[in-house]
Amino acid sequence: MPCSRKFWVLKDTCRDEVTTDYFEEEEEDLEDLRKGEIMCRALFISVDPITRLHIAYSDPGQPILGRQVARVVESRNTDFPKGKLLVVAMGWSNYSIVDPTMTQEMGGVEVPLCETLPRQLENASLPKSSAMGLLGIPGLTAYLGLTELAKAEEGETIVITSAAGQMGHLVGQLARHMGLRVIGFTGCSDKASWIKTELMYDWAFNYKTQDVKQALNIAAPNGVDIFWDAVGGDLANTILPYMSYYGRVIMVGNLANYGNMDNPVSISMIDLAIHLKELTITGFNVYRYYHMWEDAREALVKLFKEEKIKPYEHVVEGFEFLPEVFVNQMNGKYQENYIQNIPSIFVVG
Ligand SMILES: NC(=O)c1ccc[n+]([C@@H]2O[C@H](COP(=O)([O-])OP(=O)(O)OC[C@H]3O[C@@H](n4cnc5c(N)ncnc54)[C@H](OP(=O)(O)O)[C@@H]3O)[C@@H](O)[C@H]2O)c1
Structure with missing residues (x-):
């Protein structure tokens, strides 16, 4: 020892x-x-x-x-x-x-x-590490956030930020499987092309080099029903005015501010967006649904075995x-x- x-x-x-x-x-x-x-x-x-x-x-x-x-x-x-x-x-x-x-x-x-x-894990050809990936916090957050909180429905449009991230790439695949139109933003062109070509997102953009407003005008002409916000700050500020009436914003994280807690970038568009579009904006911590983790894991493994999610x-x-x-x-x-x-x-x- x-x-x-x-x-x-x-x-x-x-x-x-x-x-x-x-x-x-x-x-x-x-x-x-x-x-x-x-x-x-x-x-x-x-x-x-x-x-x-x-x-x-x-x-x-x-x-x-x-x-x-x-x-x-x-x-x-x-x-x-x-x-x-x-x-x-x-x-x-x-x-x-x-x-x-x-x-x-x-x-x-x-x-x-x-x-x-x-x-x-016993009956699936998944590595042990996926206890912290697909079957851990990233996968559970993606699944429970979409089903329990966002109440995602076929035909809706979702925008995902940090869309090629460990949680984001699962959210996008699940949303595609549920029949949503999926738009992903990432900070790297290689990642954007990966989520578009490999994960089959409908649209993918590099928010650092592409005009986010122009991107949304093209990709979401009828507005955004669900905004999966992992980043907050300026990026969220730019996306919020594109929400549809009665849209749902799921605030899962705040990557833009984790390293900037002294001067966090606040979301100035939020008041107007909530009021005019009657939005629901919800913070989300996956532990709230701890009692549902077991069922969520069953659903995720089933989707994995059916090759609906990778x-x-x-x-x-x-x-x-x-x-x-x-x-x-x-x-x-x-x-x-x-x-x-x-x-x-x-x-x-
Ligand atoms: N609510 C919950 O229960 C819950 C559970 C799990 C995770 N989370 C949160 O969800 C978010 C994503 O988590 P994750 O574990 O899946 O990590 P992740 O998305 O893989 O995070 C890493 C990526 O974040 C992006 N990033 C880093 N700094 C950024 C910034 N300043 N602005 C924009 N993007 C930035 C980068 O991607 P790009 O190159 O694409 O910019 C980076 O590769 C985090 O905020 C995390 O805290 C919440």
Whole structure:
């Protein structure tokens, strides 16, 4: 058994653009397990943009948060025997000791810190990492957001921002399957052509190089029924006036402001849009629907088996690459070693 663990911490307060210089790897001794505790070894660590928001509110020295698929390598808890595979919220750490009965509050719901791998993985040819992709937060958010909140209906038009992202690429495919007209915005022309040609979005645009208003005039001449807003800020501001009457805006994230919490870009068009178009604008946290995750996973696996939806993942070998991979993910940059149009990124612990 290992006698120490490695983990990443925040080196300095980060209020602006994140770089790899803000991260530091530390090592500490692992203590003997107490009754009820388990030791986990990270197999895959999920790289997620929400980490940018955590960092904005973290002090130097604090560990970097995140989810991992891990294997129990030592146990003093009979419900969590050695060898069991779990999804655990143990951050950027290669080994962790945890009391698996602990819970954490997420979006107003108390959820376990350690969960067994979704049982749906057993009968599907999906990698274990998809417990944090298609069958994890990105897939569940996409499915439950579209079905429970947006109440998407055939024939409607949806606009998705960060449309080639780990959640966005699943939202787009699900919406296509539900018979919606799908318009995706991404910050890279390669990604735009990927979601158009491979994922069969009806329209795809690079919001950095193309005129968003002109794009919407062409792609949504009758307006937008559902706006899946992962970005907020200026991009949301530009899209909101294109909503149809009674349109639904699902605010799932705020990528534009995660690194800019001191001066967030507010949405100035919001008052007018709500009033004139009678819009419903809803914040969404997937944990609100925690009680529906099991059914949502069943539906997602069925769609996967029927080849209606295909998750894309990229696995990077090397715990030491975590900061670099995260920074690349945040700025959407193409790097030789990381194919950025493969949305979900997992680092092998
Ligand atoms: N509400 C929930 O329950 C829930 C659950 C999961 C995720 N989320 C949120 O949903 C959003 C998407 O999450 P994800 O995990 O699927 O990540 P993601 O979309 O794969 O995020 C990475 C991508 O975000 C885009 N991006 C980064 N900074 C940006 C900026 N300033 N402006 C516009 N785009 C930017 C880049 O893509 P481009 O190159 O295309 O710009 C980047 O490749 C995040 O805001 C996340 O926090 C919410």
